[in-house]
Amino acid sequence: MSEVVLEMKKISKSFGKVTALKNGELVVHKGEIHALLGANGAGKSTLMKILSGVYRQDQGEILINHEKATFQHPSDAKEKGIFCVYQEVDTAIVPQLTVAENIMLDRFSQEKGWYFSRKDLHRQAQEALTLLEVNDIELNQAASNLSLAKKQLVLIARALVQTTKVIIFDEPTAPLSHIEAEKLFHVIRQLRVKGIGCIFITHRLPEVFAIADVVTVMRDGCRISTVPIAQITQEMVIEQMLGEVWHEERNVMHSYKRGEEVLALKNINLGKLQNISLNVYEGEVVGIAGLVGAGKTELAKTIFGNTPATSGEIRVSGKKIQVKHPKTAIACGITHIPEERRKEGLFINETISKNVTFPQLKKYVKGGFINRKAERKATEEVISTLQVKANDVDVEVNHLSGGNQQKIVIGKWLSSEAKVYLFDEPTKGVDIGAKREILKLIQQLAKEGKAILYFSSEIQELLTVCHRVLVMYDGKIVKEFTQKEATQEKILLYASGGKEVNHEGPIDRISI
Incomplete structure (x- = not known):
């Protein structure tokens, strides 16, 4: 067993009447990938915010290399070698700064002088991106121009230029494609070789079993268990997270009688979106499948009026509407549950x-x-x-x-008085229990006659909740499947730019 680099002992934290942590505990060894799991509200995020200096614990202690540490501010945690890559990337990116400046942001605060060598800044930023095997991000461009996936990579690169003992990865793959996620896993494994402890938080259990050495499960603010990955199964993790035996639900959406047409798009064009046409009927859930960058979020925002289409037609209940602003969409009965809930969905x-x-x-x-x-x-x-x-x-x-x-x-x-619900990655960063509740809510909305577009890169969710699935690739709808026709392999094939041989024969497999 390698040496212990981090210990969190009997950590407690309350917010008013709400108790977030009760004797929370975590031990991380040098060069260990430690998965921290739990349902939403289990206390994971609070424990990590205490470790990264965002919150102060009410009780308990933190030991770094066996020495007691007290964090008044995130800068204190960074000085002790604790760095966090947060799930909500836009809360940590400074949009007006360049990519290189964002990567080196923490170095700025550590420097004692007022002047910085731009040559060294660019060199170190490029070295971090090279370690991530990223060669398509221009260092001089403003970070505001980056996609969500690339902003995440910039944050991870920021962590890599630090002298760190522990890096906290909070849902790091949520905005990444499968290929980008695999690259990230490669980088995390390299960090393990270098002796850096990695705390990996995710709701995607297959990722845990692909990369983690040890798993800690939390529930109701307490540590339930800590075991090597080889000694636990996905079913055991879920039962410990929920405190009950888990029975996976499949085919939640059953056959239904198609009602009147509620939403119709005809030849919608905007930026990467090319001639998008679709229909959604009363009581129907239509899935929009696609990998990161396919155009799903852009389509949802176009329908809702955040970015009005340059051409094409939108009809609600047969009436043509001009959606130039979300206010118009809402007045016509269109609602939007955005992918970035903290930035766009909440005060x-x-x-x-x-x-x-x-x-x-x-x-x-x-x-x-x-x-x-x-x-x-x-x-x-x-x-x-x-x-x-x-x-x-x-x-x-x-x-x-x-x-x-x-x-x-x-x-x-x-x-x-909503008629149309646009759900854009509604289970992103959500645990399996909350995910089940959200899918049941969507089922209930469909039973009430609502028309629902469900935008997601989670193929199993689409198979569970949708009556039809439309697949997007590179800004276009390239395939439509009924519930009976859809399979994970077929959806992934078209989402990655492939096609079925003769549309009837075996599938051309594409490795992504």
């Missing part, structure tokens, strides 16, 4: 109540005053319906887990 520092009631604020205003009683009642109904873990409607959503934040993003539209 992150406001209360649950303000987030839930904001889209229909006029309903709660009379004589220029907000009816707080009605607002509270509506919020409590959403909390109850979606089983949001929160002690009060006035809790700031920033203190909720990722899964509960996602429920608030969805819940704020439940009392609206």
